[in-house]
Amino acid sequence: MLLFALVGAVFLRWMPYFGLWTLALTLSCAVVAGCIYLTQKVRYSRQSRGIVEGRVEADVRAVLATTSATFCLGVLGIFAVLS
Numbered sequence: 212m213l214l215f216a217l218v219g220a221v222f223l224r225w226m227p228y229f230g231l232w233t234l235a236l237t238l239s240c241a242v243v244a245g246c247i248y249l250t251q252k253v254r255y256s257r258q259s260r261g262i263v264e265g266r267v268e269a270d271v272r273a274v275l276a277t278t279s280a281t282f283c284l285g286v287l288g289i290f291a292v293l294s
């Protein structure tokens with residue numbers, strides 16, 4: 212979550228050079244960080260119950276969502292540099 216917020220701040224620094232692409236990147240990072248923050252309590256409580264019950268399952272949806280968000284931000288960053 213903090214990494215996405217930091218990357219969004221770095222994108223704002225590039226705004227004079229790359230234009231409004233960086234604003235889209237920053238807003239995308241803010242949305243991803245916000246989603247991670249809002250779902251964090253639910254994920255932590257689910258994992259705590261799994262530890263207590265002795266059966267912890269991987270949160271595949273969270274991993275796939277974070278991976279796809281990182282991939283999309285990377286693609287948007289490449290488009291910003293190439294344009």
